[in-house]
Amino acid sequence: MTHEEFLRWEETQEGRHEFLEGEVFAMTGGTDRHNTVAINLTLLLRQHLHGKPCRVFMADVQVRVEAADAAFYPDVMVTCAPEDAEDRRVKRHPSLIVEVLSPATASFDIGRKFACYRQIESLREYVLVDPDEMGIEIFRPDPDGRWVLYPVRPGERLRLDSVGLDVPIEAVYENID
Template sequence: MTSTAEQTTITHDEYLAGEIESPVKHEYLAGQVFAMAGASEAHVTIAGNLFALLRSHVRGSPCRVYMSDMKVRVEASDAFFYPDVFVTCSKADAAQTYYKQAPTLIVEVLSSSTAAFDRGKKFAHYRRLESLREYVVIDPEQMSIDVFRRNESGQWVLLPFAEGDRLELASIDFSTPIDAAYEDVNLTELPASNP
């Protein structure tokens, strides 16, 4: 989500009608509409890799995988977001054409302009989805994936994965080497820390 909000407050019905016609994607939060910026090659490649891996995994099941052109509605926040990748196994979602409401898994690939929002306020909104079991944030500059998993007590537990690990997504019983998510991505060198 970018930081430039349009000045007019609109209803979510107006937002949905406008989004069907708009050449630019927007996210919606309580009457405010935010234009979305483009993504880097690494961002798009990682999202595409995960989509392909997850799509192959859920094939033949009632679950479906969506990429960044499908919205997730967070009714409790009066919000619509475009996650990079998400999985829903809901029959009700299968009947919805322009958005889904019951994702089991949401993945966001970070960018410098959205990282704080994705880890903070956006995650706070996503946590209001009763169906959500895992929220995944991926660093496109180094092999680092954080999985936030809701435990049986309803608390969110952080599980970090790094180079050499297997990425484990319990919500859909999925496992893959972390390298598979970063296939064909040229990772940037991290600056050396000062002594």
């Protein structure tokens, strides 16, 4: 199945699916904590980027990784590329991708996605958020192209260099019961 065939097929499906090298994978649901963290981060980014050319998207907009023949639905992504305004369903030039972990997310899935995401030239940060324990992992490429981990723990600030956001980590976990 090609990506174009996948897009046409997915329009007829009830749930969302991800695509990797011709294979289709059904997506699982999240939890209320997962949803709250994703919404909090989206709102923080949207407010911060107000009036700027960058746009924030949540889980219903697909990111296409041409080099890996893959398409995923990240929990949150930001693109500042004018060419991404041309397609309402698919973005190809994100600068920031955020995945909120869930019990259904296997570490293999995250590792496989990250391997694909690293092939996006425009990507400057890949962020993993744990909705159950306050902790965020930010990956950024160094000047040699190696992706380096920058952990953020309770009491620290979440700094997303790709978009210039700087907030206490606690803001991401607001209203978590």
